Amino acid sequence: MREIRTALLEADVNFHVVKEFTEAAKARAVGQEVLGSLTPGQAVVKIVHEEMVRILGGATVRLALAPNPPTVVMMVGLQGSGKTTTAAKIARQFVADGRRVSLVAADTQRPAAIDQLAVLAGQAGCAFYGTTPGDDPVRVAEEGVRRGSTQLADVVIVDTAGRLQIDEPLMDELGRMRETLRPKEILFVADGMTGQEAVNVARRFDERIGLTGIVLTKMDGDARGGAALSIRAVTGKPIVYIGTGEKLDGIEPFHPERIASRILGMGDVLTLIEKAGQAVSQEEAVALARKIKGDGLTLEDFRDQIRKVRSMGSVSELLGMIPGVSRLAKGMVPDVDDRELAKVTAIVDSMTPAERRNPAILNGSRRARVARGSGTTPADVNRLLKQFGEARKMMKTLTAGRFARRLAGGGR
Amino acid sequence: MRGGIVSRWRESLRKTSDLVAARIDRVLLGEARVDESALEDLEDRLIQADVGVRTSAELVEIVRLGVARGEIENGESARRAMVRAVEGLVKGSSSAGAHIDAPLQGPPHVIVFAGVNGVGKTTTIAKVGARYRAQGRRVLLAAGDTFRAGAVDQLAVWAERIGADIVKQGAGADSASVAFDAVQAARARGADVLLVDTAGRLHTKTNLMEEIKKVVRVIGKALPGAPHEVLLVLDATTGQNGLVQAREFHSTIGLTGLVLTKLDGTAKGGIVIQIARDLGLPVRYVGTGEGLDDLEPFDAASYAEALFGGS
Structure with a gap:
């Protein structure tokens, strides 16, 4: 349990939340029979994981439309949490569903915030309403919703200025805006890298304005996202989306079980599988995941995957979803730019099938032949083989469950 | 069912948070003796300031040693030791001048x-x-x-x-x-x-x-x-x-x-x-x-x- 506590704290789960949580999980774990093949340590991790999923909300939640359009959505949060970008991402999703959407720039404070939202509205393919800097945000929002309504918009998303939860006048302003607009949704946008303060900020926003949902942004980095658990625990409100990039398609539904794994440092193998599934068939994806987990990764798989990787995202991004790899990924993966990918493909293509399956047989003269055949140098071939060997070794160790093993050794 | 868990949780969180804050203030600002539970509270406080598990433990260890040597007797002296330790760390090893009032290089x-x-x-x-x-x-x-x-x-x-x-x-x-x-x-x-x-x-x-x-x-x-x-x-x-x-x-x-x-x-x-x-x-x-x-x-x-x- 001490290991769990440290893991959660390092993942930025709030201190008090950790305390309550480990006690609850401990109470559940004590006296439970250890199932089948699990070690006691693994069993504890399993219980903790389940408990976490339960707190995080069990199932994936979607934004619902109001019975009487337009559905008004207000975006609130601290400065720099990603409200404006998220507003445009959500708008784009509704547009893709065939809805009429309008974005309203009620952030009249930050220089050029209005321009930024106007540009993003253009990219998202939706209507936009904004006035001039310094205008009263509540009136701008009211007018924006009124116009959206006359233009028969299905959804009106109101972007507000970032503010501190302890800034009373600005929090009052949000309260007034809520009274005026009567929004269907008030989404709290929080930076996924937030530390211990997530609790205080979310609690205050919820108490003052009454949130309906949460969006966790910047989750495409390597932060473990413990803020998710903290915010969920103090507000009880569902996490609706996670933001995963600066572009407008960087938004995903929230999957409690994946975030639970991520917070625990178990990696995001499910997301990896889904991501791969977009480029390859589900079967292939599962097979890949199984191969990565075992020792069965051959150079052939390596090449096949690299060919598909371009449509999937970068190699390091994929590897980052595997437990513990993210930090090591840099050294062990060939450089991920397109030129390097082409080189790797050429080298593997120049090998015989037998060589690809068993790189150990590649002696000096075979390597020289491969280098000639692929238009590279023997040094390039050597480097690839070395990286591949390390990658394979790393995969094997890591997927054996570093975290679970450490726990099993230490007991609880 | 789920809502029940979460709201029950929220309530107890609030209580814990109030309790810990009060206890720390009593220890750090008062004349109370620094015992093991006070040190734990101190560590908790550091963790809550995002100092991190490892660094928090190290900082608290400094106080613990001070107590063992008899240099730290009450909350006030523990606080001073802590402030000194943190100050020493955040000054950084390469803090040679460069800020707004330091001479400019270049130009530009x-x-x-x-x-x-x-x-x-x-x-x-x-x-x-x-x-x-x-x-x-x-x-x-x-x-x-x-x-x-x-x-x-x-x-x-x-x-x-x-x-x-x-x-x-x-x-x-x-x-x-x-x-x-x-x-x-x-x-x-x-x-x-x-x-x-x-x-x-x-x-x-x-x-x-x-x-x-x-x-x-x-x-x-x-x-x-x-x-x-x-x-x-x-x-x-x-x-x-x-x-x-x-x-x-x-x-x-x-x-x-x-x-x-x-x-x-x-x-x-x-x-x-x-x-x-x-x-x-x-x-x-x-x-x-x-x-x-x-x-x-x-x-x-x-x-x-x-x-x-x-x-």
Whole structure:
């Protein structure tokens, strides 16, 4: 349990939340029979994981439309949490569903915030309403919703200025805006890298304005996202989306079980599988995941995957979803730019099938032949083989469950 | 059922939080004897300030030793020992002068601002620029964030407000080319200080990290010895990931210091203690609001005091 506590704290789960949580999980774990093949340590991790999923909300939640359009959505949060970008991402999703959407720039404070939202509205393919800097945000929002309504918009998303939860006048302003607009949704946008303060900020926003949902942004980095658990625990409100990039398609539904794994440092193998599934068939994806987990990764798989990787995202991004790899990924993966990918493909293509399956047989003269055949140098071939060997070794160790093993050794 | 769990939880969380705060205040501000439970409370408090599990334990160990040696008897002396330890760490190992009042290099004295998205780079540049303007310096801003919609306009608005020149290109331009132009312009126009904005980027994006590396390299080519400072802007609400950010940016572009923003909230920004401890990077400035005056040179002693002062 001490290991769990440290893991959660390092993942930025709030201190008090950790305390309550480990006690609850401990109470559940004590006296439970250890199932089948699990070690006691693994069993504890399993219980903790389940408990976490339960707190995080069990199932994936979607934004619902109001019975009487337009559905008004207000975006609130601290400065720099990603409200404006998220507003445009959500708008784009509704547009893709065939809805009429309008974005309203009620952030009249930050220089050029209005321009930024106007540009993003253009990219998202939706209507936009904004006035001039310094205008009263509540009136701008009211007018924006009124116009959206006359233009028969299905959804009106109101972007507000970032503010501190302890800034009373600005929090009052949000309260007034809520009274005026009567929004269907008030989404709290929080930076996924937030530390211990997530609790205080979310609690205050919820108490003052009454949130309906949460969006966790910047989750495409390597932060473990413990803020998710903290915010969920103090507000009880569902996490609706996670933001995963600066572009407008960087938004995903929230999957409690994946975030639970991520917070625990178990990696995001499910997301990896889904991501791969977009480029390859589900079967292939599962097979890949199984191969990565075992020792069965051959150079052939390596090449096949690299060919598909371009449509999937970068190699390091994929590897980052595997437990513990993210930090090591840099050294062990060939450089991920397109030129390097082409080189790797050429080298593997120049090998015989037998060589690809068993790189150990590649002696000096075979390597020289491969280098000639692929238009590279023997040094390039050597480097690839070395990286591949390390990658394979790393995969094997890591997927054996570093975290679970450490726990099993230490007991609880 | 689920709602029941969560609300029950919320209630008990609130209680714990009140309880712990009260207990710590009693220990740290009073004459109470420092016992093991007081030390644990102290460690908890550090963890809650985002100082991190490992560093918090180390700091508490200092007090524990002091108690064992009889140097620390009550809460007040424990607090003083703690403040000293934190102060020693955050001063950093390379804190040789370089802040707003330090002599300028160049000209132009080139400062690059880097960081992940939404930490307040552009606003910080405006504030730093305003301070230099107040000293009568000629300031040039380089609009190197060519990615985010509105970023160039935002910086242009600030440039006008503080009376600085700005070098910009169209949206989507190469930021290294903007930086190069800006150095040339700064030399031609005799600017004292050149402040280079960059797009926010997550440290895990290899291609974007390569891009910022190029920005710094190009500046060095345009003006040997530049940039004179490379500052990582860090949001005080950032948790443990801040250390990873600092490490990645440091190994890519060689940071000279940190700017800790949004310290006007309730976040303590304790991650800078870990960064100072592991990487020896000092904090140069702290941002305390949205106004142009809301920037202060970092003072290690008062930061450490604030960490253990009121909650």
